[in-house]
Amino acid sequence: MSKKKRALKPPPKAVLRELADLLEVPEVKRNFHYNEILGNVRDTCELKELSDGLTKEKSAKMLRSALALQETLWDLNRREAEFIDKMLYSKSAFLLNRISADGTAGLREIAHQPALLFSLLSGKAAPRWPSEGPVRRRRGKSPGGRRPGSITNSIFQDFVTQLWISTRVAGGKLSLAKSPVSGKPQGSLLKAIEMLKPYLPDGLVPNVLPARTLEKIRADCIKLEAQYEELEAETSGVAEANTAAHSKRNTKSRRPNN
Secondary structure, X not given: OXXXXXXXXXXXXXXXXXXXXXXXXXXHHXXXXXXXXXXXXXXXXXXXXXXXXXXXXXXXXXXXXXHHHHHHHHOOOHHHHHHHHHHHHOHHHHHHOOOOOOHHHHHHHHHHHHHHHHHHHHOXXXXXXXXXXXXXXXXXXXXXXXXOOOOOOHHHHHHHHHHHHHHHHOOOOOOOEEOOOOOOEEOXXXXXXXXXXXXXXXXXXXXXXXXXXXXXXXXXXXXHHHHHHHHHHHHHHHHHHHXXXXXXXXXXXXXXXX
C-alpha cells in the first residue's frame, strides 16, 4: 500500500514573523518578505507535485530524449541546417505546417519546449535556452558545467536560491559558514530552511543539508547581487549625466541674446 501524502499548509503568520526576525528583515519590508516566502513555498510544492506525476524512469527517459534532440539540433553544421530549411520551406511544407514557419531556428525553439516540460516533470535543472547554444564539453570531463538536466534536486536548489534572493531584496541578512569545531555548515540560512521544512513536501529537503551545494548557491547569489549593483550604478550614472546635459541645454536656451 502506498504511503499517504501529508497534507501541506502554507507557513502561518507566526512562522513568517519568526523567520523575518531570524533574518533581520526591516519592519517596512516584512509584508513583501512574507508574500515572497509564501509564493516560494507554494511554487516549490507545485513543482514537486509535477515531478511526482510520472515514474522517475519514464520522466528521466523523456528528458534524455528531449535533451538529445535539442543537442543534435545544436550540432547541425551549416550544410545540414540549410538542407532542413529547404525541406521546411519547400512545397511539402504543408505536411509540416506546425514546425515549418521559422526553419531550423524555429525548430530549436520548439525542441526546447518538451525539454523544459520534462525537466519540470523529472525535477531536474531546466535546459539551456536555444539562444545560449550548447555547453562545450571536453571529452571525458565535466565542461566546467554539466550536461543539462544532470543537477540533483534542482527543485530544492531553486527554493534555496529564491529564499536567499527574496530575503536580500527585503533588506534581510543570511549567513552560511563552516563550524570551526565540527566543520559542518551553520548559519541563519540553514535555520531558515529547517523552519520552512514542515511546509514543504516530504523528501524535498535532504536530511543532511549539502554544504557544497549551499555554498555554491550562496556564491552565485552574491555574484548576482554584485552584478545588479554594478548595473544599477551604471544606469544611475547615465541618468545623472543626461539630467546634467539637459539642464545645461536649458540654461543656454534661456540666456538673452546680445
